[in-house]
Amino acid sequence: MSEIDLHTHSTASDGTDSPSQLVEKACAAGLRAIALTDHDTIGGLDEASEAACDLGIELIRGCEISTRTDLGNMHMLGLFLPADSSRLEAFLQRLRDNRDSRNNLIIEKLNRAGLRITVDEVRQIAGTTIGRPHIAAVMLQKGYCETRDEAFSKWLDTGGKAFVPKPAPTPEQALAILAEIGATTCLAHPLHKQRPLDWLDKLISRLESEGLDCLEVWHSSHDAEKSAIILDFARKYRLGASGGSDYHGKNKPGISLGTGKSNLDLGYDILENLKRMRKERNLPH
Ligand code: AMP
Ligand code: ZN
Ligand code: FE
Ligand code: FE
Secondary structure (H helix, E strand, O other): OOOOEEEOOOOOOOOOOHHHHHHHHHHHHHOOOEEEEOOOOOOOHHHHHHHHHOOOOOEEEEEEEEEOOOOOEEEEEEEEEEEEEHHHHHHHHHHHHHHHHHHHHHHHHHHHHHOOOOOHHHHHHHOOOOHHHHHHHHHHHHHOOOOHHHHHHHOOOOOOOOOOOOOOOOHHHEEEEEEHHOEEEEEOOOOOOOOOHHHHHHHHHHHOOOOOOOEEEEEEEEEHHHHHHHHHHHOOOOOOEEOOOOHHHHHHOEEEEEOOOOOOOOOOOHHHHHHHHHHHOOOOO
């Protein structure tokens, strides 16, 4: 039975539970602590924090930043964000502005192909961070495709008819801003997409020297073998180990808080280790 979940999404990005619903569900699932890590936004944190306080569960303030590498996007989690992170908020606002420009281009392409979808329709169903999952949802609603997978494979994914690459910062830029505000940084689901291990080794080595703190060893998309590989990398580079389900509510069916796809057993000691690392560096924990 998991006691913690350090990677979750709410309606502030592309999850389907509001921040307070998410906290209530975490409580009902018997979790002692969760991190809310919405994509490119910290907009859900105050609501989640308040709910957590009421229910007596620990909330770690977090976010998940999309970054670009030569082999596609990698996600960087920031954990233990301070309550006042205006510098981070300014950085994330720029990322969301870039997303908006990209979303407009995607919608233009869809319109040119005869799919009548407007930016307003997409905005209406989205929270702070708007992305392809919201566009896919409107496509489904309006009957332009049968499934979410079809919306992605035929239209929105790399190679799809309305694909537009996402402008994103480098992992180093994300690390710099997160380090500046004293966050614990974590490379998210390193093997979510299969990538050459020697490439991943080089990336982790590079990021470790840029201040990366830990690797997300346990994740819904990691089987035991993948987790073992990432744990070896963490040991090799003396990095911490984190874990979370990447729960998105109904937007990622089959993934439960804490347990993921029944492949997770996240003990409180994982969080304690992260806190110990922070204590050693005199950071709030
Ligand atoms: P965006 O941040 O706008 O580029 O959208 C990325 C999100 O879209 C990811 O976090 C996934 O939740 C979702 N996504 C990406 N590819 C697919 C796919 N092939 N099928 C379903 N969802 C996807
Ligand atoms: Zn997401
Ligand atoms: Fe991610
Ligand atoms: Fe995520």
